[in-house]
Amino acid sequence: MTGFKNGEGTGMTRSSREIYRSLFHPQSIVVVGASNDSLKPGGRVTRNIKENGYRGDLWVINPRTPSVMDLPTFGSVEELPGPPDLALIAIPAPSVRDALEDLGRKGTTSTMILTAGFGEKDREGKEEEKRFAEIAARHHMTLIGPNCSGFLTTTYAGKFAGLIPKVKKGAVDFISGSGATVDYLMEQATTRGLSFSNVVNVGNSVQTGVEEILALVDENYGPENAPIIMLYMESVRNPGEFLRHARSLNRKGCTVVAIKSGVTAAGERAAASHTGALATPDTAVQALFDKAGIIRVRSKMELIDVACALTATRGPARGNRVCVVTDSGGPGVLLSDELGRQGLEQPLLGERTRKRLSGLLPPESPVNNPVDCLPSRTPEQIREIFRILAEEEGDHIDVIAVCIGNSGMFDNWEIYREVI
Incomplete structure (x- = not known):
């Protein structure tokens, strides 16, 4: 069970699974304050839900408009065909409390208050937020917000x-x-x-x-x-x-x-x-x-x-021994300095490793660690460097830190593909 109770003081809670599903994967959503005007928060959030692949039931409430975006439109919460998993409130601040109470009576699982102008504004707003929390607790309803973008x-x-x-x-x-x-x-x-x-x-x-x-x-x-x-x-x-x-x-x-x-x-x-x-x-x-x-x-x-x-x-490194592979001396030195400041080790590569790397790279390439493959590096060389390090230094190196610039001599995307 989660560390918070929707029905605090009542001895009743909803299951963690039910709350999680209502917030992240609701089967039904109602927008209170939906509008055909996408410049308004209620209109914008309704359009975003409708146009971005939501497959559940999407209902809207607007007592002044018979139809909002060709969606099932209702004049009040009471008229909804059933309790929604999730409600989004996007109406003026003075009307929020009554809407929240109506949603609680309807059996709504979770509600997000998008409307701002409460606790972040003044003491009166903080008091109103306490009333929101009390309503949500009384109806065993999860509450997000207010002053929330969704x-x-x-x-x-x-x-x-x-x-x-x-x-x-x-x-x-x-x-x-x-x-x-x-x-x-x-x-x-x-x-x-x-x-x-x-x-x-x-x-x-x-x-x-x-x-x-x-x-x-x-x-x-x-x-x-x-x-x-x-x-x-x-x-x-x-x-x-x-x-x-x-x-x-x-x-x-x-x-x-x-x-x-x-x-x-x-x-x-x-x-x-x-x-x-x-x-x-x-x-x-x-x-x-x-x-x-x-x-x-x-x-x-x-x-x-x-x-x-x-x-x-694919997750944090499990060791602190690093080999730097770079195509330029200066950035390799700077990276080595930063790694040292952060407490990571940069061990000297083994003699056999250095010999194989020297046979792969130009004669002027340093191969102690950092391995400087120079701006003339090719995707094939990068791939082979990784293979040699894996075969020879698998028990001595935890991470390979790659510092690659754009020399303009090759398509860098081919280099990146080898790194990834």
Whole structure:
């Protein structure tokens, strides 16, 4: 069972499997506030779900429009043909509470509040969020948000803003407390060739936050799940559960990479005004991440870099002995310096290995480690270097770090294919 209870105070909970399915693979979705106007959040999220391959029942609620995008359109929650697995609320803030109550009475499993203007705005908004949490608990309903941009999964594109890339199973998951961070990171990551499976924004997290989503993923983790999970967190609300599930995922072969923002006084104030996040001492965060086996990074670009590296290497390296293969001396020296600063070893290659490499490469190529194959390198040489290292240094080298530029002498894609 997950670390949070939908029916807290009632003694009743929904199963972890039921909650996970409703959020990531719902069989029915209703958009409250759907519109034919795609410039509005309700219209945009409805169009995204409809046009990106969702195969379940998609219902919309708009009391002022008889038909929205040729979908089954209803005037109220009560008119729905049954309880939806998932509801998305995209209506003005004053109307959200009544809609949430109606969805709870209908038996909705999970609800995302896309509407902003609550706890991130003022004290009155925080009080309203407490009422949302109480309604969700009373009806045993999972609540995401408010101030949430939605979910993008392999089943549906329930996200109203930003990029909607093609997703695939077994790629990378991203769980974030910030919608803008989701959009920025996806824009940068897709240009690097990084693919996503599920992209999640939990918004203000009045009930369900990054830790709870991580717990759901852990408890329902299977062969089709992503082997890499990226996290953006502004607070750590439940360190014990977070540690337990991060360790569990690590044992299952899933690598977690995370940013914890709000580590300075100014950052703490910004996080509090952004999502209402409470501060967590940075030393405690670092200790927690170390115990959990989480790779901590300090920037969005570093998060992308690490995810790309993990994708290319199919998981973290299990040793610290590195052989550098480069086509240029200077970058090879710089990479060697950085590897040394990070505590990795760069052992001298064996005499037999050096002899075979010397027979393959030009006479002026250094082959001690780094192996400099010069700008004249060919795809066939790169392939043969890898083969020689595997045959001769398999028990002495854990990782081959490749530093390749574009000399313009050969098609680099052929080189990259050999590396991959």
